[in-house]
Amino acid sequence: MEELTFGTLIAVLEEMFGQALFWGLVVIAVLVTIAFVYVIVRDRSLRSRWFLRAELLAPIGAIAAIWFVFVITRSGLGDVGGPIDVIALILIGLAGAVGLTFLAYTVQAVIGGKRGAA
Amino acid sequence: MSLDLDRRAFLAAALGATALGAARPARAQSVATSAKIVIIGAGAAGSSLANRLAARLDGAEITIIDARRRHLYQPGFTLIAAGLKPANYSVSDTSGWLPRAVNWIEEGAAEIDPEAKTVTTDSGTTVGYDYLVVAAGLKLNYDQIEGMDVSLIGKDGIGSVYASPEAAEATWREMDRFTDEGGVGLFTRPATEMKCAGAPLKYTFLTDDYARRKGNRGKTEIIYAAHSKSLFGVPIVNEKVRMLYGERGFDTRYEHVMKAIDPGRKVATFATPEGDQEIPFDFINVIPPMSAPDVVRNSPLPWADKWVGQGYVEVDQYTLRHNRYPDVFAAGDVAGVPKGKTAASAKWQVPVVEDQIVAQIAGREGTETYNGYTSCPLITRVGRAMLIEFDYGNNLVPSFPGVIAPLEELWVSWLMKEIALKATYNAMLRGRA
Numbered sequence: 001m002e003e004l005t006f007g008t009l010i011a012v013l014e015e016m017f018g019q020a021l022f023w024g025l026v027v028i029a030v031l032v033t034i035a036f037v038y039v040i041v042r043d044r045s046l047r048s049r050w051f052l053r054a055e056l057l058a059p060i061g062a063i064a065a066i067w068f069v070f071v072i073t074r075s076g077l078g079d080v081g082g083p084i085d086v087i088a089l090i091l092i093g094l095a096g097a098v099g100l101t102f103l104a105y106t107v108q109a110v111i112g113g114k115r116g117a118a
Numbered sequence: 119m120s121l122d123l124d125r126r127a128f129l130a131a132a133l134g135a136t137a138l139g140a141a142r143p144a145r146a147q148s149v150a151t152s153a154k155i156v157i158i159g160a161g162a163a164g165s166s167l168a169n170r171l172a173a174r175l176d177g178a179e180i181t182i183i184d185a186r187r188r189h190l191y192q193p194g195f196t197l198i199a200a201g202l203k204p205a206n207y208s209v210s211d212t213s214g215w216l217p218r219a220v221n222w223i224e225e226g227a228a229e230i231d232p233e234a235k236t237v238t239t240d241s242g243t244t245v246g247y248d249y250l251v252v253a254a255g256l257k258l259n260y261d262q263i264e265g266m267d268v269s270l271i272g273k274d275g276i277g278s279v280y281a282s283p284e285a286a287e288a289t290w291r292e293m294d295r296f297t298d299e300g301g302v303g304l305f306t307r308p309a310t311e312m313k314c315a316g317a318p319l320k321y322t323f324l325t326d327d328y329a330r331r332k333g334n335r336g337k338t339e340i341i342y343a344a345h346s347k348s349l350f351g352v353p354i355v356n357e358k359v360r361m362l363y364g365e366r367g368f369d370t371r372y373e374h375v376m377k378a379i380d381p382g383r384k385v386a387t388f389a390t391p392e393g394d395q396e397i398p399f400d401f402i403n404v405i406p407p408m409s410a411p412d413v414v415r416n417s418p419l420p421w422a423d424k425w426v427g428q429g430y431v432e433v434d435q436y437t438l439r440h441n442r443y444p445d446v447f448a449a450g451d452v453a454g455v456p457k458g459k460t461a462a463s464a465k466w467q468v469p470v471v472e473d474q475i476v477a478q479i480a481g482r483e484g485t486e487t488y489n490g491y492t493s494c495p496l497i498t499r500v501g502r503a504m505l506i507e508f509d510y511g512n513n514l515v516p517s518f519p520g521v522i523a524p525l526e527e528l529w530v531s532w533l534m535k536e537i538a539l540k541a542t543y544n545a546m547l548r549g550r551a
């Protein structure tokens with residue numbers, strides 16, 4: 001009967017965040033991605049010092065993401081009831097970790113400029 | 119709620135804001151027509167259908183009749199009554215959900231004449247139609263419980279999650295007080311058909327959960343009065359709920375149908391096979407008998423031999439088309455079908471009615487059918503819920519087979535109910551889900 005389409009997904013996300021916030025977040029995600037690609041192309045490599053520092057923030061990103069979801073849904077670790085819950089938590093943590101790592105690297109690279117990489 | 123709702127919501131949540139691009143679903147080609155379509159009721163089913171028909175039909179004259187200016191997201195009532203959301207969480211403007219091309223008559227429908235093909239409104243205006251969709255939801259009959267009145271909700275331990283967002287909030291205040299003080303908590307459900315048959319169960323679980331969190335479960339007794347010999351109409355679900363009720367220490371009284379309340383003495387009376395029985399309470403969640411609204415019940419549309427006196431529309435359970443009047447359809451709670459009184463069901467029914475009407479207009483036979491899909495995420499405590507999805511055959515029809523187990527208390531299912539369900543419901547209202 002009803003199939004899950006990309007359009008439905010977008011419709012639900014728009015309702016969840018509000019149209020303005022949702023597309024605002026999309027724009028920010030796109031801008032960060034463009035900035036990341038830009039600094040990689042500019043520097044022709046990933047600068048390990050920035051990357052290491054950025055990676056140190058990964059656990060903070062993971063914990064923050066999970067904490068955020070728990071707070072907005074008034075739940076906690078004690079509510080985990082089955083394997084899929086653990087998987088969902090890992091995915092949320094992973095998203096937070098990867099997101100913050102990218103952001104931190106990009107911010108350092110943009111602020112540090114080309115020479116800061118020395 | 120809906121599994122389908124849930125799947126979308128879940129994917130939505132999983133993909134989060136990283137989803138890029140804005141492709142809209144390709145709409146089926148629009149059909150040119152000058153047909154007059156009247157929809158009675160601008161609730162979950164009516165609003166959704168109005169949007170979908172407006173997008174599908176070119177030139178149709180679509181009229182929606184409903185006196186209610188407030189649109190109510192009723193699945194939110196449970197969260198309001200659990201102190202998790204404010205009353206306005208469930209309230210929005212009806213006008214905000216209706217497409218501009220649709221003519222909204224802000225009145226109730228008072229009379230339906232399917233022979234003359236007209237609907238008369240409260241003020242006496244008569245509207246003719248080529249196609250009629252009855253989506254008037256159902257009516258709460260508090261007056262069928264002797265001594266009960268909605269004005270009692272929020273006083274003397276009397277709660278009722280169903281009546282309105284404000285009543286749900288008042289019920290929370292009573293439940294909060296009760297779980298502080300302890301005593302006897304009494305939970306009921308009617309013997310009639312009802313919307314979201316899981317809601318009475320959820321609220322019992324939630325009250326138990328609060329009493330436990332507050333350390334007061336020891337001085338709290340929880341009595342659940344089931345109207346029949348079971349807790350839920352679907353056998354496999356019934357067994358699971360029976361087990362959980364046992365684990366949580368609920369005292370279940372079967373074949374107890376509430377018939378009267380004495381607010382002064384704080385006693386409820388139940389009809390049972392052994393005669394009337396009184397049960398005293400310190401807190402009660404009254405869920406009243408339900409029926410189709412009077413305009414439908416008093417029309418020629420209901421079944422003559424099924425749900426007698428309740429007035430549900432006599433439609434084919436697969437096509438939702440009226441058995442005697444082929445230009446009349448029903449969607450949502452008012453449809454006389456064996457399952458499906460949930461918003462999640464409306465989401466599956468509406469595209470069927472849309473397809474049937476568009477097909478009739480185009481001179482074809484409709485192809486889409488409704489299989490009885492019903493879904494009701496059963497909250498078992500703050501932080502956990504079980505997905506329950508089933509069809510006409512009492513089969514479980516999980517939306518995420520092998521991924522999210524049905525009948526299992528899970529945090530992800532709670533997540534869906536808390537953050538994704540309303541978004542999916544709203545998308546449905548706009549005809550986009």
Ligand SMILES: Cc1cc2nc3c(=O)[nH]c(=O)nc-3n(C[C@H](O)[C@H](O)[C@H](O)COP(=O)(O)OP(=O)(O)OC[C@H]3O[C@@H](n4cnc5c(N)ncnc54)[C@H](O)[C@@H]3O)c2cc1C
Pocket residue numbers: 119120158159160161162163164183184185186191192193194195196225226227228253254255256279280313314317411413449450451452459460461462463464493494495
């Ligand atoms: C406490 C509670 C919890 C629930 N939980 C869930 C859940 O978890 N999941 C789920 O899927 N569903 C849930 N539901 C059920 C869900 O809300 C309903 O099934 C859904 O709203 C049905 O949609 P409908 O359009 O048929 O009726 P409604 O949304 O009730 O709309 C009916 C409309 O018809 C109008 N109307 C009535 N009489 C007339 C008249 N004479 N003329 C014109 N208009 C009229 C009304 O004003 C109303 O706007 C819950 C319901 C309640 C009360």
